[in-house]
Amino acid sequence: MSGFLLRKAGAAAVVLFLASVLVFVGVRAIPGDPAIALGGESRDPTVLQAIRHKYLLDKPQPVQYAHWIWLALHGDLGVDQRELPIAHTIVTRIPLTLELAVLSMLVATLVGIPAGVIAAVRRGKPSDYAVTAGALIGLSVPHFWLGLLFIIWFAVDLHWLPASGYVTMHHPIENLRHMVMPAIVLGTGFSAVLMRQMRSSMLTSLGTDEFGRDTFSRIVWGARASMQAGFFSTLLALAIAVPIGMIAGYYRGAADAVIARLTDVLLAFPFLILAVGLAAILGPSLLNATLALGIGAVPGLVRISRGETLALREEDYVPAAVANGASDLGILVRHILPNMTNTLIVQATVTIPTAIVGEAVLSFLGLGVQPPTPSWGTMLQDAQSYLTQAPRLAVFPGLAIVVAALAFNVLGDGLRDILDPRTRR
Amino acid sequence: MDAPLLEVTDLSVRFDTDDGTVHAVDRMSFSLGHGEVLGLVGESGCGKSVTAMSMLRLLPETASISGRALFAGTDLLTLSQRRLRRVRGKEIAFVFQEPMTSLNPVFTVGRQIGEVLRKHLDLSRRAAQRRTVELLELVRIPAAAQRLNEYPHQLSGGMRQRVMIAMALACDPKILIADEPTTALDVTIQAGILDLMRDIRARLGTAIVLITHNLGVVADISDRVLVMYAGRKVEEAPVHELFAYPQHPYTIGLLGAVPRPGLNGRERLQEIPGRVPSLSELPRSCAFADRCPRADEVTRSNVPELREVRPQHLVACFHPGGEWNGG
Numbered sequence: 001m002s003g004f005l006l007r008k009a010g011a012a013a014v015v016l017f018l019a020s021v022l023v024f025v026g027v028r029a030i031p032g033d034p035a036i037a038l039g040g041e042s043r044d045p046t047v048l049q050a051i052r053h054k055y056l057l058d059k060p061q062p063v064q065y066a067h068w069i070w071l072a073l074h075g076d077l078g079v080d081q082r083e084l085p086i087a088h089t090i091v092t093r094i095p096l097t098l099e100l101a102v103l104s105m106l107v108a109t110l111v112g113i114p115a116g117v118i119a120a121v122r123r124g125k126p127s128d129y130a131v132t133a134g135a136l137i138g139l140s141v142p143h144f145w146l147g148l149l150f151i152i153w154f155a156v157d158l159h160w161l162p163a164s165g166y167v168t169m170h171h172p173i174e175n176l177r178h179m180v181m182p183a184i185v186l187g188t189g190f191s192a193v194l195m196r197q198m199r200s201s202m203l204t205s206l207g208t209d210e211f212g213r214d215t216f217s218r219i220v221w222g223a224r225a226s227m228q229a230g231f232f233s234t235l236l237a238l239a240i241a242v243p244i245g246m247i248a249g250y251y252r253g254a255a256d257a258v259i260a261r262l263t264d265v266l267l268a269f270p271f272l273i274l275a276v277g278l279a280a281i282l283g284p285s286l287l288n289a290t291l292a293l294g295i296g297a298v299p300g301l302v303r304i305s306r307g308e309t310l311a312l313r314e315e316d317y318v319p320a321a322v323a324n325g326a327s328d329l330g331i332l333v334r335h336i337l338p339n340m341t342n343t344l345i346v347q348a349t350v351t352i353p354t355a356i357v358g359e360a361v362l363s364f365l366g367l368g369v370q371p372p373t374p375s376w377g378t379m380l381q382d383a384q385s386y387l388t389q390a391p392r393l394a395v396f397p398g399l400a401i402v403v404a405a406l407a408f409n410v411l412g413d414g415l416r417d418i419l420d421p422r423t424r425r
Numbered sequence: 426m427d428a429p430l431l432e433v434t435d436l437s438v439r440f441d442t443d444d445g446t447v448h449a450v451d452r453m454s455f456s457l458g459h460g461e462v463l464g465l466v467g468e469s470g471c472g473k474s475v476t477a478m479s480m481l482r483l484l485p486e487t488a489s490i491s492g493r494a495l496f497a498g499t500d501l502l503t504l505s506q507r508r509l510r511r512v513r514g515k516e517i518a519f520v521f522q523e524p525m526t527s528l529n530p531v532f533t534v535g536r537q538i539g540e541v542l543r544k545h546l547d548l549s550r551r552a553a554q555r556r557t558v559e560l561l562e563l564v565r566i567p568a569a570a571q572r573l574n575e576y577p578h579q580l581s582g583g584m585r586q587r588v589m590i591a592m593a594l595a596c597d598p599k600i601l602i603a604d605e606p607t608t609a610l611d612v613t614i615q616a617g618i619l620d621l622m623r624d625i626r627a628r629l630g631t632a633i634v635l636i637t638h639n640l641g642v643v644a645d646i647s648d649r650v651l652v653m654y655a656g657r658k659v660e661e662a663p664v665h666e667l668f669a670y671p672q673h674p675y676t677i678g679l680l681g682a683v684p685r686p687g688l689n690g691r692e693r694l695q696e697i698p699g700r701v702p703s704l705s706e707l708p709r710s711c712a713f714a715d716r717c718p719r720a721d722e723v724t725r726s727n728v729p730e731l732r733e734v735r736p737q738h739l740v741a742c743f744h745p746g747g748e749w750n751g752g
Contacts (some may be wrong), residue, residue: 316526323483323521324514324541324592334540338531421531421576 020072024065096166100186103179107187108194115191116198123203131195138192147185154181209382209393218374219400225375226404229290229359229368230352236294238348241301246332248302249309259302266299274299275358279367286359286375289368293355304347308340315339342416349412353405376400429456430599430632431480436492438472438479438656447704449475451656452492457600460630462622464647464664466640466679470701472656473636477602481513497599515545518593522605524586528577534561534588535573541595560591564621583614587621594625601625602634607642619645640683644668652676655712656704658731662738672734672745674717711743719744 035051036043052058056067071078077086119131155163161181167174200214209215248259266274275289275296282288312318313336321331360377362368369375376397383393438450450472457463465473478484480494480501494501501512513519521527529537538560539553548556554573561569564587577585586606593601603622607615623646625631637643643650643664650667652660652675660673671677681695699716702708711729714720721744729741 316521316523317529319483320519320521320527320589321529322513323481323519325510325512325545326514327510330544334532335529339529341531419531421533422578 020069021065024068028061095169099169099179100182103183104186104190107183108190111187112191112194113198116195117202119195119199120202132199135192135195138188138195141188143185143189146188147182150181150185209379213372215379215393215396218379219376219397222374222376222379222397223400223404225286225369225373226356226359226377226401228286229293229375229377230356230404230408233290233292233294233297233355233358234348234351236291237297237301237351238344240295241298242305242337242344244298245302245305245307246309246336249306250313250328250332250336256306260306263299263302263306267303271296271300271354272358272361275362276365276367279362279365284367284370286369286373289359289362292362292367293358296358297351297355301344301347301351304343305340308343309336312336312339341419345412345416345419349405349408352408353401356401356404376404429458430461430497431457432493432495433476433480434493434495436476436479436490436494438475438484439489440487441489442487445705448706449488449656449704450479453653453658455651455658455661457632457634459599460626460632461649462626462633462635462647464643464650465634465636465653466638466643466650467653468638468679468701471653473638473653474604476653477519477604477634477636481517481519481602482509483513483519511545514541514593514598515596516598517600517602518596518598520586520589520593520601520603520606522608524582524589524609527589528585530577533574533576534580538588538592538595541592545596556595557591560595561588563594563625564588564591565617566591582610583617586610586614586618590618590621590625594629594631597629598631600632600634602636604636605638606635608637608639615642622646640679652679655702655708657712657741658739659713659742660738660740661731662735666735666738670735670738670746672738672740673713673742674719674744675713678716711741 034055035048035057038051049058056064059067075087077090079085080089115131115134119128122128151163154161162178165178167178169175200217203216209218244259248256269277275292278292278295279289282292309332315335318331318335321335326334357377359368359375360380363375363378364381369378371378379397380394380401383390383397386393433456434454436450436453437448440447440449453472453476455463465476467473475484475488479488479490480496482490482502484490490502492502496512496517501509504512528534532540535554535557538557539550542548542553542556543550546553557573558569561572566572566584566587572580572584577588580588586609590601590603590606601622606622607618610618619642622633622635626633626646633646635643635647647664650660650662650664651658652667652673654673654675660667660671660676662670662672667676668680671680675697678695678697682697684694697716702712702715708728710725710727711717711720714724717724723743727743729743731739731741734740734745
C-alpha cells in the first residue's frame with residue numbers, strides 16, 4: 001500500500017514539475033514585457049528597471065524559475081493587479097466553488113436519475129420521448145446563455161431571486177436564494193448526461209466495458225463486422241472453390257491432379273494460419289480480413305465440391321443428359337451443382353461461424369477490424385484481460401457468436417428442406 | 426430400296442485398361458432402315474450396349490473407336506463435339522436401363538423434358554410445357570398435366586421409364602436406341618412399355634434399336650434380329666427367319682434357354698455350358714468354340730467369317746444350321 005502511494009506520489013511530483021515548467025516557459029513565450037505592463041504609461045527607464053529588479057526579471061531564467069517555485073512552495077503565489085494576494089483569493093473562493101459544485105450535482109442527480117428511470121420504464125411511450133428530447137435540449141443549450149436568460153426572467157423581471165452576490169452559510173436561506181440559480185444552470189447539462197446514462201444502463205443489463213462503453217450496443221454494432229466477415233468470406237470461398245472443385249472432379253486428368261495436390265498443400269496449413277498469413281500480406285482492414293478468411297476457406301471447400309462432383313458424375317442421369325445432347329457446362333450447372341447444394345449449404349453453415357471466430361483472431365492480431373470499431377471477436381479478445389473480474393464481457397459476445405452460428409445452422413437446414421424436393425412435403 | 430437411315434461399318438471399340446486392352450466390339454457392321462425395329466441380342470458383356478453407345482460417342486475417354494457410323498450421310502464418329510450434341514437427343518435418342526436413377530432427382534419431370542425441348546427446338550417456356558404434356562400423354566401417363574410438377578421420386582418405376590421415353594421422343598428423333606428398357610421393370614409393366622414402343626413406331630415412324638438379353642422381348646416387336654457374342658456379330662436375320670431356322674449354335678442355345686408355355690415342370694431349361702471368353706486378346710479361333718457342341722479342329726484354329734446361308738440370313742459359323750427342339 002505504501003509502495004503504491006509512493007509510486008503515485010512520485011508520478012504526481014513529476015507531473016507537477018513538468019506542468020510548472022510548461023507554465024513558466026509558456027508565460028515567458030507570450031510576447032510583451034511584464035515590466036512595461038506593470039509600469040503603466042510612464043516608460044521611465046529607472047521605474048522599469050526597478051520593476052524588473054523587484055520581480056527578478058533581470059536574472060537568468062533558471063534563477064527566475066527557482067525563485068518562483070520557492071515562493072509557490074511557501075504559499076506565495078504573488079498578487080493580482082489589485083495588489084491582493086492570489087493565494088488568499090483562491091482559499092476564500094474554495095467553499096463557494098465546492099458549494100456550487102455540490103448543489104449543481106444535487107440538482108443534476110435529482111432531475112437526471114428519476115427522468116432516466118421514467119424514460120427507461122416507459123420506453124417508447126410519450127413520456128420517454130419527452131424526457132429524451134428534454135435531455136437533448138439540456139445538452140445543447142450553452143450554460144452562459146441559459147444563465148443570462150435566468151437572470152433576465154427571475155431576477156430582473158420577476159424579482160424572485162438576486163441577480164448576483166454571495167451570502168455566507170451563516171444565513172442558510174439567503175445563501176440558498178443566491179445559490180439556486182447558478183446551481184440549476186450548471187446542473188442542467190450534467191442532468192441530461194446522467195439521464196441518458198441512467199436510461200441506457202437500465203435498458204441494457206449487459207453492462208459496460210473497461211472504457212464504459214455499453215456492451216449491448218457494441219454487440220449490436222459489432223454484428224456488422226462479424227456478419228460481414230462470416231457471411232461474405234464464406235460466399236467468396238464458395239464462389240472460388242465450387243467451380244474449381246467441379247472442374248477438377250468432372251474432367252479429372254491433369255487439371256484434377258494439379259488442383260488436388262495444391263489443395264492438399266494448402267490444407268496442410270490450419271485454416272487460421274492461412275488466413276493470418278494472407279491478411280498480413282493484404283494489410284489490415286476488415287475487407288482484407290474478409291478476403292483472407294474467404295481464401296483461407298477455399299481449399300476445404302474445393303476438396304468437398306470435388307468429391308461430390310466425382311460421386312455425382314457417376315450418377316445415371318449424367319450419361320442420360322449427355323445422350324440428350326447436354327454440353328459439359330450444362331451438365332455441371334444443371335445436373336451436378338443442384339445435386340450438391342445440400343452438402344454445400346451444410347458446409348457453409350459450418351464455415352460461417354468459423355470465419356466469425358477467425359475474424360476475432362485476425363482483429364486480435366491487429367489485422368482485422370481497427371479499434372474502436374467493435375466486432376464480436378474483438379470484444380471477446382478484449383474481454384480476455386478482465387476474465388476474472390468481469391466474465392460477462394466475454395460471455396455476451398460469445399453468446400452472440402453461438403446464437404449466430406445456431407441461426408445459420410437452422411437457416412441451412414431450412415434452406416436444404418426447401419431446396420431438396422425429396423424432403424419437401 | 427433407298428439408303429438405310431444408319432449404316433455402321435467395321436465398328437471396333439477397344440478399351441485401354443491397366444490390365445491390357447479389351448476388345449469390346451470387333452468389326453461390327455449393320456444397317457438400320459427407316460422405321461425399322463432392330464433387336465440387338467446377347468448375354469451380359471457381349472458388347473451390345475458398347476456398340477450402341479459408341480455410335481454417339483457416349484463412352485469414357487479410355488475407349489478408342491474405329492470404323493464408320495453413317496447417319497443421314499454424316500459419319501458420327503468424326504463429327505465435331507458441337508455438331509454431335511445436336512444429333513444426341515434430337516436425331517438419335519437414348520433410353521437407358523435404369524429409369525430409377527436416370528432422372529435428375531432435384532428437378533420436376535416437366536422441367537427435365539422441357540429442358541431438352543428448349544435446348545434442341547428453341548421453344549418458348551409455354552410452348553415447351555404444352556409439348557411436354559402432349560409427350561406425357563403420348564407415353565400414356567394419366568393426368569399428364571399434373572405429373573409435370575412432380576419429382577422423379579414421386580413416380581413409380583414404370584412411370585419413370587415412360588418419362589424417359591417421353592424425353593427421348595421429345596424432339597421427334599429418327600432413331601430411338603433403347604438399352605434394356607424393360608429389364609428393371611415388373612413383367613406387366615414391361616408389356617406396357619413394349620406395347621408403347623410398338624405404338625410409337627407405328628405412329629411416328631421412329632426407327633428403334635432395342636438392346637436386350639431377352640429373346641421374348643425381341644420376338645415381340647423386332648423386324649430384324651442381330652445376335653452378338655464376345656464383341657462380334659454371330660448371326661443376323663429377319664425375326665421370323667431367326668426363330669424358325671436358327672443357324673448358330675449360340676443362338677440355338679439362347680432359344681433353348683427361354684422358358685416356354687407347355688414346358689413341363691420336370692424338364693430343365695437348357696443352359697449354355699461354360700462362360701464368355703476374355704476379350705483381352707483378339708481371337709484366333711471361333712470365340713464360341715470352348716462352349717460349342719459342334720467344335721472341331723477347324724473351329725479351334727480359324728476365325729469364322731459371316732456368310733449368307735439363307736436369304737437375308739447371315740451367320741458366322743463353320744457348322745451352321747441344325748434343329749432345336751423348341752417353339
